[in-house]
Amino acid sequence: MDATRHNIMAKVERLLDKHPICDQCLGRQFAWLSTDTTNAHRGQSLKLALSMSADEHLKHEDKETGERLLISLAENGMFNPAKQLCEKNKFGFQVIDHCYLCTLGSEGIFERIPRIVQRVQDAISSVEFTTFLVGSSPDPILVEKQDELRANFELLDAETLKSDFNRELGKELARVLDREVDFERPDLVVFYDMVKDHVELRINPVFIFGRYNKLERGIPQSRWDCGECNGRGCDSCGGTGRKYQDSVSEYIGIPAKDALHGSKFKVHAAGREDIDVLMLGNGRPFVIEISKPTIRKPNLEKLAALINEHAKGKVEVTGLAISTRKRFQQLKSESSENVKEYQAIIQTEEEFAEEDLVKAVERLAGVTIEQRTPNRVAHRRSDLVRKKQVNEVKLKKIESKKIDGFFRVQGGTYVKELVSGDEGRTSPSLTEVLGTSCICILLDVVGIHSRQTDHNL
Ligand SMILES: [Zn+2]
Ligand SMILES: [Zn+2]
Structure with a gap:
């Protein structure tokens, strides 16, 4: 195995020989190594260790290696202790002020952070939030540069620019705004576009x-537009664009x-x-x-x-x-897992006896009915047969050909069809077991029960 493959200092030496790299970006190439530190500190520490090694060479017999390393650190490393040692030893070096991996235009992207924070601060002054998360789209050229480096220098423990940048910006925002970062359900996402240098606030719902x-019949659950004009307004809807003027939602x-x-x-x-x-x-x-x-x-x-x-x-x-x-x-x-309770007034075609109702209850309560999609909703729901549980039925004669009914059924049961039979599409039905045609003339939902909705938000 190549002896330099797992030798960090050898990699740092080769990297700095080739490109100018700031502390943050150097540290990022080894971000998954060791813990409880920052990438900037990692980079600075590597440069310090390398400059100590250079000084050691210089002081003890290998002057040439020491000089080469110090100049590399002073130039591509932009490292102050190396610059001082170069000056002391009278080694000439060029002053470089841009990092190969993070400079866009004339500025390093990490240097933009205070300005970005200021812009966020200005934009959120009227927004209520307690948690946030940073997102960004990194510059593709910078991403490509790091990818290439990673392959060429076998940098197996490098972090991406995007995740490094997001964290650094997030840390600064958390400090300045005194809010917490939340990866799961942030109130606010601060999104930064590196190429356009643009900040976008995405407020989560x-x-x-x-x-x-x-409490009143004739109100649809959701807004119902006029079918003639699809909401634009026409004569048949009086210009309102709506079939019904209001809705629960x-x-x-x-x-x-x-x-x-x-x-x-x-x-x-x-x-x-x-x-x-x-x-x-x-x-x-x-x-x-x-x-x-x-x-x-x-x-x-x-x-x-x-x-x-x-x-x-x-x-x-x-x-x-x-x-x-x-x-x-x-x-x-x-x-469909809920249990729903209904109260109905039912009209029958023929006369019936009290004992017919008792028999009907026996044949309906506790059974599983088969319900084919009712004719009246077939235009908006797929045509299939659903099995639904009927838990409880109470029937009381209130006058000639009139029943007061109570049904406790599985959610999603079509109760009007459980009563009418829907021309045989629902079976058994009240019509079927009573032996005379039945229809709901009034229906109310009187209870909805489920474990989840009763105990969880
Ligand atoms: Zn950099
Ligand atoms: Zn209309």
Whole structure:
């Protein structure tokens, strides 16, 4: 094996023989060696050790090697102790002031850090945040130079320029701004483009969890544009561009967006109720995502009061709490694991006896039904057969041909079809087991239960 392969000092000697390299960049080539130090300190230490070795040569018999090393350190190493020793020994040397690995234009990129910090400080004065992370796009020419060096000199323990720079900038920002770096969920990402010398602040969204009740029929869950004009405004929608003038998500999202000074909002809910169905009981879990908020810690009680005041009698929210993107993404998928409770008024075609209802309950409660995608939603959902669990059914005759029904079912069950049978697409159904055609004339969600939504934000 080549004796110099794992000899740091031999590598440093060869590197400095070839290129001017500052302390930071020299240290970076050996960044994964040893610990509890900085790259600048690593580089400086290597230069100091090499200059000691040069001095040793000089003082004890190998004057030529000592002189060569000292001049290399004074020139390409830009190392002050070597410059002093050169002057003392009357060795001539050139003054070099740029590093091969980090100089862009006339300046080293690490020297830009105080200026970048100042720019960030100016830009964030009105932005609320407690954690941040630095990102950057490094200059491709500098990256290529280091890659080439790494291959030519077998630098197996080098760190990339990007990660070195990000850390140094992050350290300085943390110190000056008195905020913490967070690699997982930073409030703010400071992104620096080395080529354009441009700083961009990327404010991460805020997520707010809550539950909503819908107290009035005829309100869709999300904004519903006019189908004739696709939102542009036409005669059939009276120029509004909308099929329905309001929505649950706008009642919740707009005040939230305003309170956080965000740019836009998105509401995800655990499932949805039909437009003619009320959402009662403990409410449906939702998470709002607010983009680019400059306020991250709003007064949530005040926000809830504001929403409930504006949407009085229509929509009401409870239990607002700051949440996470993960929770936001989970909501939809966990919806089918929820247990949902419905209250229905059902109209039957024929007369029935009380005991028919008892039998119907026996045949529906605790069974798994098969539900093919209902005709009425076939245009927006793929046509497949879903198996759904029916946990509990209560049926009470309220008058001739009228039933008060209660259903506790797995999330994602189409309850109107569980009642009607949807021309045989849902089986068994109330129509099937009662032996007469049944339809829901009124339906309300009265409870949504799940382990996750009840205990986790
Ligand atoms: Zn450098
Ligand atoms: Zn229209």
